[in-house]
Amino acid sequence: MPTIISIENLSKKYRIGTSRRHNSFRDIFDEKVRSIFKPRGQADARAQNTIWALRDVSFEVQEGEVLGIIGRNGGGKSTLLKILSRITGPTLGLIRIRGRIASLLEVGTGFSGELTGRENIFLNGAILGMRKTEIKNKFDEIVSFAEVEKFIDTPVKHYSSGMFMRLAFAVAAHLEPEILIIDEVLAVGDAQFQKKCIGKMEDVSKLGRTVLFVSHNMKAIRQLCSRTLLLRSGELVADGPTHVVTDQYLQEDVPAAQTINNFPSFLSAIPEDENFVWKNISFYQNGARVNETMTCGQDLEIEIDFEVRKRTEHLRIYMDFSDDEETLLFRSFNDEREEGQLSFNSGSYRSTVRIPGDVLTPMKYDIGVYSCIHNYRYCNPVHGIHLPINVVNQNLENQFEQAQGLIGVRFEWKTVKAKNE
16 A cells, blocks of 8 residues: 655654743844853753654554554654644654645644534634535534534534534544544543544544554554554654554553562552551462462462551452453452451451452453552552563463453353253
8 A cells, every 4th residue: 555654753852941932033133142142051051951752753654554653641642643733843854744634632623612513614624625515515424423413503612522522523534534643532532432433433444544543542542553653752662563562562551660579679669658558469379479470270369468557447458450451350359248347456467369260361461459448548559559460371271272251250051951842
């Protein structure tokens, strides 16, 4: 397929902590004169007061490709999309784009709050170079998709953020640009609308149009994109098949100290809590201690050691098991089989939980362990302790080789012949 976007050595530099007042020739002239008489140290400080939001980024996008772009906040994703959308210009580098671009970078981009939904549809279509008849042919489909029929003649400044989002996406996706650029704005919509948007982007790609999709939702990235870029601190660090790049990103996103091997040093850095102190978390299979890699088909025992500093009512320990896309699979409380809430006197304690071996299928999991005083507050750290584990199948002949789904629970079935035969 032909190349529709080509980027070579793209870089973008921003100056931070200063205000630019280049409103007239006099402003520019005054600043140049002042710079002559500034001490050298001040000039050097100004030169250092810059950041590179992007640095030497190069890649190509083929026509009809759905490209995912991922990375932590501040990685340069939004800056890249703003440059491609011609909202801002690059500092260095070369960009070649063939075709019209429709961008949805943040709620309200390209919309006028004083205009009605109807007027904004025609305005955005005109900006994209669409003829009035083309916009009319798509108008009913756009309004229906956005679910704003009752408010289409209301100024959009009165829309909720969800209504605004639905209409903006509907306009961008239905006016048939060659390139559709979508940033994380889909997070504004509810789950049903997000699913609807993903389906529409899949339809758009099947028609041969190109989609660039930025998201922190790895499940959506994996569902929609065949290829993904990973940006870190403005640099392109990975470009390849989506499952490979997302695995790399998720692995990097786990703090190095917050692993089972480095757990003691991580625990020592947790801020003190007046009621509760984490001591240790250990994993065992068949009586032997295990670290990040565990075997499916074997019971997993988790020991949680902690100290209670003073008598505490309603203290609870609980655990979340999630997949590597942060989908919660199940949650378990230390007191879920007790009557009422637990009370603890000061002292050292150990909570032990056993997970049956037929629950965990071969895949990567995130275990989040939390402590809280029920209906009052979380104990430090408030976001819990997260540990990655990798469950593997070491016996290629057991039943987990063909396990389907995220959870491998085996249920008891019984089949008997009907009595009337």
